[in-house]
Amino acid sequence: MKVLITGGAGFIGSTIASVFAERGVTPVVLDSLVTGRREFTDGRIFYRGDVGDGALVDQIFRDHPDVFAAVHCAALIVVPESMADPHRYYQVNLSKTIEFTGHLVRNGCDRLIFASTAGMYRPEDDLSVRETSPLEPKNPYTRSKMMAELALADFAAAYPLRVVSLRYLNPIGADPRLRTGLQHRRPSHALGKMIESYENGEPFTITGVDWATRDGTAIRDYIHVWDIARAFYETAVRFDSVLPPLGPGGPGKPSGGYEVINLGTGDGITVRELVDAFRVVVGDEFQVREAPARPGDVVGAFVDPAKAEELLGWKPEYSVEEAIRHSLEWARQRRALDVV
Ligand SMILES: O=c1ccn([C@@H]2O[C@H](COP(=O)(O)OP(=O)(O)O[C@H]3O[C@H](CO)[C@H](O)[C@H](O)[C@H]3O)[C@@H](O)[C@H]2O)c(=O)[nH]1
Numbered sequence: 269m270k271v272l273i274t275g276g277a278g279f280i281g282s283t284i285a286s287v288f289a290e291r292g293v294t295p296v297v298l299d300s301l302v303t304g305r306r307e308f309t310d311g312r313i314f315y316r317g318d319v320g321d322g323a324l325v326d327q328i329f330r331d332h333p334d335v336f337a338a339v340h341c342a343a344l345i346v347v348p349e350s351m352a353d354p355h356r357y358y359q360v361n362l363s364k365t366i367e368f369t370g371h372l373v374r375n376g377c378d379r380l381i382f383a384s385t386a387g388m389y390r391p392e393d394d395l396s397v398r399e400t401s402p403l404e405p406k407n408p409y410t411r412s413k414m415m416a417e418l419a420l421a422d423f424a425a426a427y428p429l430r431v432v433s434l435r436y437l438n439p440i441g442a443d444p445r446l447r448t449g450l451q452h453r454r455p456s457h458a459l460g461k462m463i464e465s466y467e468n469g470e471p472f473t474i475t476g477v478d479w480a481t482r483d484g485t486a487i488r489d490y491i492h493v494w495d496i497a498r499a500f501y502e503t504a505v506r507f508d509s510v511l512p513p514l515g516p517g518g519p520g521k522p523s524g525g526y527e528v529i530n531l532g533t534g535d536g537i538t539v540r541e542l543v544d545a546f547r548v549v550v551g552d553e554f555q556v557r558e559a560p561a562r563p564g565d566v567v568g569a570f571v572d573p574a575k576a577e578e579l580l581g582w583k584p585e586y587s588v589e590e591a592i593r594h595s596l597e598w599a600r601q602r603r604a605l606d607v608v
Pocket residue numbers: 345346347348387437438456457458459461462473474475476485486487488539561562565566
């Protein structure tokens with residue numbers, strides 16, 4: 269049995285591929301390598317190309333008729349970049365998702381797991397988000413994901429296609445066996461900056477200390493990328509119980525189905541708490557200084573994973589300390605191997 273993974277040479281997609289492979293489902297990776305890394309596909313069945321390339325997707329299904337589901341991770345994901353170049357974001361995240369889905373339906377693949385974002389929700393007063401929270405995407409990146417989901421839901425109502433969208437926030441960590449991790453040399457997120465500061469012997473700058481949270485710093489739902497990847501696997505193997513196959517479709521008759529499942533820790537972590545966890549891991553003095561929030565920063569949110577637990581039997585297993593340790597180990601290994 270095989271699974272097609274688009275974006276399978278990226279940070280999350282490559283981790284998903286490893287989980288499937290370890291559990292006996294062979295990943296078939298489709299990645300343009302625009303942001304993905306060639307070495308993350310070593311030992312995998314790999315097609316270099318675009319998800320919108322219908323001839324290529326047809327070829328993949330001819331070569332691998334035993335692909336039973338597709339995982340669509342290929343996307344652009346950097347919020348500030350999406351504000352500077354929204355056309356590119358809508359083209360890649362929305363238009364190509366529409367094209368790719370058409371290629372899936374044409375090839376008879378009716379199970380699609382879509383990598384989405386919980387960044388499209390307006391958080392509740394306690395900063396939690398759940399599947400019933402209102403949608404209020406605030407930038408082109410989250411809007412492109414929301415629009416793609418709207419299109420997928422319409423497709424699932426009309427064509428022989430079932431779609432599960434998994435929404436989550438900030439994956440950190442790396443493959444625990446250190447085969448893959450973040451591809452960027454200098455990630456700009458809080459943990460990436462912490463690792464950089466620590467390794468340079470400099471203080472870490474907390475940007476934003478006046479938010480309405482328990483300690484004044486912003487909150488995020490950092491979650492181990494392996495836990496996220498496991499949720500994709502659980503969704504694939506339970507697909508038919510999450511979304512049972514319906515009838516053959518036709519006008520007015522829904523043929524597939526659409527489901528949204530949030531993934532998260534159920535308990536966010538503030539920047540100061542992340543610093544405390546980092547100190548526990550490095551067992552060392554680690555200084556911080558304070559500065560105003562970054563332009564466009566938000567107070568943040570965390571994800572209630574109750575539905576994922578109920579439908580997928582999934583909850584995160586790694587602690588934030590373990591995720592920090594894997595991120596640190598990956599940063600060292602990547603430098604030693606000069607991967608980037
Ligand atoms: O050196 C730093 C970096 C960040 N922060 C703070 O840490 C919090 C979280 O920031 P991150 O950058 O870790 O997370 P964001 O959710 O804000 O954004 C990141 O994750 C998003 C995905 O969820 C997008 O990919 C985005 O482009 C990427 O920067 C923010 O208050 C930020 O101001 C610091 O205090 N110091």
